Amino acid sequence: MSSIELIEAAADRLRGHVRETPVLTSPFLDDMAGRRVLVKPECLQHTGSFKFRGAWSAISALNPDQRQRGVIAYSSGNHAQGIAMAATKHGIASVIVMPSDAPQLKIDNTRALGGEVVLYDRSSESREEIGEALAAERGLTLIRPYDEPQVIAGQGTVGLELARQVEAFGVEKADVLVCCGGGGLTSGIALALEKHAPGLRARPCEPDGFDDVKRSLASGQIQNNNASSGNICDAILTPQPGEITFPILQRLCGPGLSVSEDEALKAMALAFLRLKIVLEPGGAVALASALFRKDEIEGDDVVVVASGGNADPEVFAKALERLDA
Amino acid sequence: MSSIELIEAAADRLRGHVRETPVLTSPFLDDMAGRRVLVKPECLQHTGSFKFRGAWSAISALNPDQRQRGVIAYSSGNHAQGIAMAATKHGIASVIVMPSDAPQLKIDNTRALGGEVVLYDRSSESREEIGEALAAERGLTLIRPYDEPQVIAGQGTVGLELARQVEAFGVEKADVLVCCGGGGLTSGIALALEKHAPGLRARPCEPDGFDDVKRSLASGQIQNNNASSGNICDAILTPQPGEITFPILQRLCGPGLSVSEDEALKAMALAFLRLKIVLEPGGAVALASALFRKDEIEGDDVVVVASGGNADPEVFAKALERLDA
Numbered sequence: 001m002s003s004i005e006l007i008e009a010a011a012d013r014l015r016g017h018v019r020e021t022p023v024l025t026s027p028f029l030d031d032m033a034g035r036r037v038l039v040k041p042e043c044l045q046h047t048g049s050f051k052f053r054g055a056w057s058a059i060s061a062l063n064p065d066q067r068q069r070g071v072i073a074y075s076s077g078n079h080a081q082g083i084a085m086a087a088t089k090h091g092i093a094s095v096i097v098m099p100s101d102a103p104q105l106k107i108d109n110t111r112a113l114g115g116e117v118v119l120y121d122r123s124s125e126s127r128e129e130i131g132e133a134l135a136a137e138r139g140l141t142l143i144r145p146y147d148e149p150q151v152i153a154g155q156g157t158v159g160l161e162l163a164r165q166v167e168a169f170g171v172e173k174a175d176v177l178v179c180c181g182g183g184g185l186t187s188g189i190a191l192a193l194e195k196h197a198p199g200l201r202a203r204p205c206e207p208d209g210f211d212d213v214k215r216s217l218a219s220g221q222i223q224n225n226n227a228s229s230g231n232i233c234d235a236i237l238t239p240q241p242g243e244i245t246f247p248i249l250q251r252l253c254g255p256g257l258s259v260s261e262d263e264a265l266k267a268m269a270l271a272f273l274r275l276k277i278v279l280e281p282g283g284a285v286a287l288a289s290a291l292f293r294k295d296e297i298e299g300d301d302v303v304v305v306a307s308g309g310n311a312d313p314e315v316f317a318k319a320l321e322r323l324d325a
Numbered sequence: 326m327s328s329i330e331l332i333e334a335a336a337d338r339l340r341g342h343v344r345e346t347p348v349l350t351s352p353f354l355d356d357m358a359g360r361r362v363l364v365k366p367e368c369l370q371h372t373g374s375f376k377f378r379g380a381w382s383a384i385s386a387l388n389p390d391q392r393q394r395g396v397i398a399y400s401s402g403n404h405a406q407g408i409a410m411a412a413t414k415h416g417i418a419s420v421i422v423m424p425s426d427a428p429q430l431k432i433d434n435t436r437a438l439g440g441e442v443v444l445y446d447r448s449s450e451s452r453e454e455i456g457e458a459l460a461a462e463r464g465l466t467l468i469r470p471y472d473e474p475q476v477i478a479g480q481g482t483v484g485l486e487l488a489r490q491v492e493a494f495g496v497e498k499a500d501v502l503v504c505c506g507g508g509g510l511t512s513g514i515a516l517a518l519e520k521h522a523p524g525l526r527a528r529p530c531e532p533d534g535f536d537d538v539k540r541s542l543a544s545g546q547i548q549n550n551n552a553s554s555g556n557i558c559d560a561i562l563t564p565q566p567g568e569i570t571f572p573i574l575q576r577l578c579g580p581g582l583s584v585s586e587d588e589a590l591k592a593m594a595l596a597f598l599r600l601k602i603v604l605e606p607g608g609a610v611a612l613a614s615a616l617f618r619k620d621e622i623e624g625d626d627v628v629v630v631a632s633g634g635n636a637d638p639e640v641f642a643k644a645l646e647r648l649d650a
Contacts, residue, residue: 022347024369027410028437043601044349085352105598112353272641273430276368276603276634309601313645316597320638 003191003248006149007156010057014157017089018053019045021158023165026274034294036301038169039287040162041277043309047113049235049283050158050185050307051075051082051145057154058143059086067092072140074098074127077106078235078308079145084115095140097131101229103312122229146184147242155185158305159192159202166197171301173199175254177286179307180204180213181236183245189305190252200303203254205286207233207261213241213249214256222246232261232315235282235308257289257296264288268319271306281315283308328516328573331474332481335382339482342414343378344370346483348490351599359619361626363494364612365487366602368634372438374560374608375483375510375632376400376407376470382479383468384411392417397465399423399452402431403560403633404470409440420465422456426554428637447554471509472567480510483630484517484527491522496626498524500579502611504632505529505538506561508570514630515577525628528579530611532558532586538566538574539581547571557586557640560607560633582614582621589613593644596631606640608633 001009021044029037042050059071070093073083080096087094096115098107099122111117120130135142144151162176176193178186183204190202204213210231215223224240231237241249259267264281267288271279279287286304290297311319326334346369354362367375384396395418398408405421412419421440423432424447436442445455460467469476487501501518503511508529515527529538535556540548549565556562566574584592589606592613596604604612611629615622636644 019347019349022344022369024344028434041601044347048601109353269638272603272638276366276373278597278601278603313594313597313648317642317645320642323638 004195006153007160007188007192010150010153011157011160013060014053014056014154017056018157020161021045023169024275024277028274029270029291033290033302035299037290037304038166038171038301039275039304039306040158041275041306042158043277043279043283043306047081047085048308048310049078049082050155051078052085053157054151054154054184055079055082055086055143058148058150059090061150062141066141069139069141070094071143072097072131072135073143073145074131075145077102078310080110080115081106081113083143084110084113088114095134097127097134103234105312106310146182147244149244152184152188152245156188156192158185159189160196162189162303163193163196163200166200166303174299174301174303175297176200176202176303176305177205177257177289178202178305179236179283179286180206182238182242183213183249184242185305185307186253187245187248190248194252201254202252204249204256205289206236206256206258207231207264207285208258210237211256211258214258216241216246217250217253217256220250233264233282233285235280236285257293259285259288259292263292265319266322267291268311268316269322272320273323277306278309278311278316279306280308280311329520331478332485332513332517335475335478336482336485338385339378339381339479342381343482345486346370348494349600349602353599354595354616358615358627360624362615362629363491363496363626364600364629364631365483366600366631367483368602368604368608368631372403372406372410373633373635374403374407375480376403377411378482379476379479379509380404380407380411380468383473383475384415386475387466391466394464394466395419396468397422397456397460398468398470399456400470402427403635405435405440406431406438408468409435409438413439420459422452422459428559430637431635471507472569474569477509477513477570481513481517483510484514485521487514487628488518488521491525491628499624499626499628500622501525501527501628501630502530502582502614503527503630504561504608504611505531507563507567508538508574509567510630510632511578512570512573515573519577526579527577529574529581530614531561531581531583532556532589532610533583535562536581536583539583541566541571542575542578542581558589558607558610560605561610582618584610584613584617588617590644591647592616593636593641594647597645598648602631603634603636603641604631605633605636
């Protein structure tokens with residue numbers, strides 16, 4: 001099957017199991033951004049992020065024998081929760097390899113959703129090595145967070161929904177800003193838009209200093225980040241674009257955008273105030289780009305994919321303080 | 326037209342102007358409540374509360390000559406914002422009479438949405454008298470916040486959506502908990518459910534000490550509250566059930582429920598954590614009732630209408646502190 005056929009098939013498997021998230025708007029955000037802002041809040045998805053889509057897609061695509069032996073994933077948190085819940089709903093076991101510095105909330109949630117959590121040290125160990133060793137040992141199927149066609153297909157269903165939804169708003173041409181880590185969500189959306197809304201163009205959004213996708217797109221070569229942690233946007237800190245995702249991003253996406261930690265926190269506060277949704281820092285960089293990088297965006301409308309809402313309460317309270325400034 | 330015909334006609338006028346809000350769930354809330362909890366987040370409605378529905382319904386139902394002269398409303402905040410935005414989108418003027426102790430955010434928002442704000446002292450002045458005098462003087466049409474058939478009809482569209490949505494969850498019988506001030510939302514929903522989902526029963530939820538509807542239903546007579554302010558749930562503090570709404574509530578609703586301020590704040594924190602939505606205290610009393618009054622509720626499922634999200638940041642930060650407890 002072609003990539004777009006994989007996405008359309010994933011949409012069939014996801015139906016009734018995944019929420020169709022709405023599109024939200026606010027005249028206050030439109031004023032700030034200088035154009036109409038259409039926000040798709042994937043924080044309202046099961047487990048608080050779009051990751052549940054890819055998890056459900058990948059697990060439901062396994063053959064029954066393979067699925068029965070269980071799955072394993074490595075993740076900073078949102079993929080973890082998505083896999084744990086999707087596995088539990090399929091009645092199978094899941095092992096999740098998580099960095100020991102992941103937010104406690106995400107670790108707790110992953111366990112509560114039925115996942116067996118294995119912690120590792122982000123600075124000295126390779127999650128890929130740990131994941132592959134455990135998979136071999138216990139007969140588990142490894143489900144990669146982004147470099148996996150069925151995961152990309154699941155995330156691409158966000159693009160299918162968007163193509164239909166923005167049409168109802170009369171939008172034919174716009175940039176679609178997507179919070180981007182390894183590129184699974186961005187590439188899936190880009191593939192869906194290519195067929196179903198060719199006037200829309202996906203653009204990856206990242207934190208300053210962790211803008212590997214932006215730099216890779218600009219140079220035409222995969223670039224690494226200098227560090228692997230040390231930014232509040234923990235959900236989207238990845239070493240480099242994926243091997244499967246990067247060629248898709250390169251073929252279909254517009255230039256990347258990046259924002260500061262302070263801008264991500266301000267976007268969280270404005271999403272609270274104007275949209276009544278909870279975003280985590282990594283899930284707010286696309287909205288921050290729409291609000292604070294408006295000169296780098298084209299058109300009368302901009303679409304924002306707000307990818308996740310698993311914010312620690314302390315971080316959220318810190319974001320709210322930005323409203324006084 | 327009968328009440329249900331008014332609601333169905335309002336739904337036609339609202340189509341394309343009002344958001345259909347989704348239904349959200351969380352296994353964590355299900356565990357706490359001891360049954361499945363289906364939450365309809367009207368905080369995601371335009372202006373951050375269900376009030377926009379009633380406002381649009383009432384303004385769109387006016388004859389063109391009358392509408393052109395403008396509208397007036399008195400409100401603690403959410404009806405104000407609903408009327409201001411609906412009036413502005415209809416291209417007409419709106420005057421909003423607001424208590425001087427309303428949250429500053431709601432006053433600012435009402436002005437920014439195009440409303441002319443007139444402040445009054447909640448303890449010494451009658452908003453009804455002020456509203457009616459201004460209406461007569463300037464030829465404005467007064468749109469009451471709940472004792473107005475077209476407003477009730479607009480709020481009732483929440484019930485039409487719910488009837489369809491809970492069917493998809495396989496729910497045929499359940500209590501529907503509704504945050505209740507004057508009873509416009511609760512009575513509208515009750516009327517819609519009577520025809521479209523007769524196994525569902527609306528139940529009003531209020532803050533302790535301002536449980537006039539609960540006491541009125543229990544006694545069969547309209548009861549007053551002792552105070553008119555002094556509770557964090559400012560959006561739903563009304564002197565007594567409405568004259569139009571009360572007979573509807575009496576005919577169709579189950580017993581009322583009431584919760585403490587602390588329970589409303591805890592429900593806000595849990596909505597943040599588990600649903601990724603922003604609720605204000607008055608918009609959280611129905612969820613609080615589902616979580617903390619479970620012995621007073623019947624059935625395997627409970628439906629919660631989370632009515633508004635216009636929380637001041639300081640109040641929200643205070644709610645988040647409840648997560649540590």
